[in-house]
Amino acid sequence: MVSTLLVSLFLLLALIAVPIFGSSFLAWQLGLFLLYGVAAQGVGLAWGAGGFLPLGNALFFGGGAYLSAFALKATEGDLWINLGAMLGIAFLLGGLAFIVGMVLFRGKAGSGPSFSLVALALVLIFSQLANSATGLTGGFNGFSGYQPLGNLDAFGNFYFVIVVLVVVVTLALLLVHRLPIGLLLRAMVANEDRLALLGFAPHRLKAGVFAGSAFITGLAGGLYASHQGIVTPQAIGFLLSAEFVIWAAVGGRMHPLGPLLGAVAIGWLSSELRDSVSWWELAVACIFLVVVLLFKKGSFQIVETAINLARRAGLVPRTARHAVILTPPNSKAAEPISTIRFRDIHLQAGAVRILNGVTIELVDRGVLAVIGPNGAGKSTLLNALTGTLPVTGGDVFSGEIQLTNRRPHEVLSYGIGRKMQIPSIFPGLSVAENLRVASFAGRFKPWDFFMPQAMRWQSPMVRRVLAGAGVAFDTGTNDDAQILSQGTKQVLEFLIATAAEPRVLLLDEPAAGMSPTESQEMVRLVRAYIELTGASIVLVEHDMKVVEALSERVAVLHFGEVLAEGKFDEVRANPKVQDVYAGGHK
């Protein structure tokens, strides 16, 4: 936190020094590129923290500029009324972005390049409208004839309003990186599906980020109107959107200061050199290309590397953060629920019928093992419960509650947790961070996104289940979870899935790719978890030793139907099951 404040304070002092030691014209020029920089920070927020590329963010910049200009014309003079109007406009733009985000991120288009294309199309639409609606916007000639914000002189005191915006936005973005919301966003970019199973809706998070991006950009656009005294369609055009992206990329989209740096350096140099040096734009495009191909984090990567080197050399003190572990509030997922029943589940994907009428009831406490040959529909049965694939017939009940075709992020609140078939962790986050995100699951209140204390939460279940099973696992390590071995990843994902203490735990091949010793450890973990929570578990597994050691009841799936059900020995003795496994006739 201290370093965040120091950085912001330094930025504030440096910017205030400009009009004192430089000329007021210099400050005016810098002001424009600081505003562009804030807009680029908006792009950086969406692209760096949200993982989606907004190709049309001039929509919010120009939108903020036009709307603010209208407001300034209507409410001449008073500084506070003007500021209020500008905030209102930014909130409006943020709200619109949230709606667009919810609709798009939830839909089929997702957050891939299609989203960028929609953003591009939207900015083209609105820049065309700004050009055509001459009565409202002044068309090509622009909209002018309004008083600047609070009648401040654009070449004088107005500069300090811009400085305040820059410092506040930068401070807010730096804080976001340090707060639970920042960690959750990194987890979302790393592994969306895992985060959804922990009860966080990725599309809502992304829409929120998009709204934040629009809000910041809208504020910058609002001040731009006062700074320039005229708003032309250029402010809402595709080319400006493109420049925001270039500045964010070259400066570095992963750090809040990157886009600001990019906009001021590249943008300003461009405006100076564009006319005198004919090949300047070409050079910028080449730099952009090199950054895209080689330096994904932009030039800010160099700064980060330097800081890390200094840290390693002991020049910058390493602060031990999150030293004290807090016990988080109780998990919603830990509340007792009724037994889950699958009734006549049919599931068809395209022309393939995967499940053809499966009726199973989970055991009350302990393990129901679902076994069967590859392609029998075991994982699909779990998918039917966690909403990964839509069920085409039948239903799932927990007591009176319908669970059919819920979305993946909804199921944890009904007490259902899941470990995936291929270990699904958050790559790029440390083991400690993986477990911290898991500790948020089921326990988060809306305000906890912004509560620093939550960063010190550690689900008590992680420690208890490890102690109960006698398994050694370093939960506090800062190693990237990506570099763990397959077996350790399986344990980590088990811990992630159990951190919320779900009463129903779906384990999809927890012992796959494990050595016999590791498999035994996994068996001990599962037993300890049942011991501690009394949860009911659905186990999909090919390792019959694990199935035998754990299961109360076994169901055999074959071609999407339940072939046999009963105790392990009964099922093993069943001739139909033996046919399927030993390759008899079908």
Added chain:
Amino acid sequence: MESVYLFALNFTWQIAALALLALGLAMVFGQLKIMNMAHGEFVMMGAYSWVLVEKFGWSPVLSVPVCIVGIGTLAFLVERVLVRHLYARPFDSLLATWALSIILRECVELVFGRQFYNVSLPLQGSLNFGFVSYPAYRILVIVCVMVVFAGLWFYYRNSRLGLRLRAMVENPNLAQAHGINTTRLSTSVFVLGCVFAGLAGLILAPTLSVYPSMGIDALIRSFFALIIGGLGSLEGLAIGTTIVSGMQSGLSAVFSQTVGYLGVLVLAVIFIWRRPNGLYTPR
């Protein structure tokens, strides 16, 4: 009555022109899944081969080989240096080709300047059908586009090229293990797509103004035609270009150019949102 015929001919011309523009992108974006933001710049450079030939005082006929050889070589280099590393990395390929588009545009601007060039029609005069007369060059282009598309359709239907391409894009290593020379295949498709884009620029240049940023419009309309029609098939391309041109010329005739342009954009947004695979999906 005459105006109806004229409208029909104009409509056909619009479709033919757009189909020509979108063909190269259909190969690169539809088959290789590279969102080639520099597509428009290849179109633009194709158009500039007229200007280049004129500058050197060569015969206008030479602009065709100049276009094919020049753009072919450039596309080959671009694929080897840039695009090669970006298959299945949609964001990076989008950004890299976009940077490339700025580079190409700036280079052309440095060499030829920002001014507009007009290319004189290689085929003057108009054809008189009795009920209506129409520029002969446009008729020629329409006929050529029909022939080329029919040829491509028959070729594509009877070759396993499409299958090999899909295999390569889905899993390059596996495709390689099955004896597909992915290096050669991807290079040739990319080069072919870019050369088609260049030829489209060359053919349409006499009917347009030639200037460095003329490619942006070509890119946007081609993109949206492909998205609406559906990627990966000539049928989708035909449907998409018909809808986009129809929408644009219909709305332009009734209301104004602006409304036509906006209509296409709105339609594109709706399609990306509700039907990202377009109208026609090959089976």
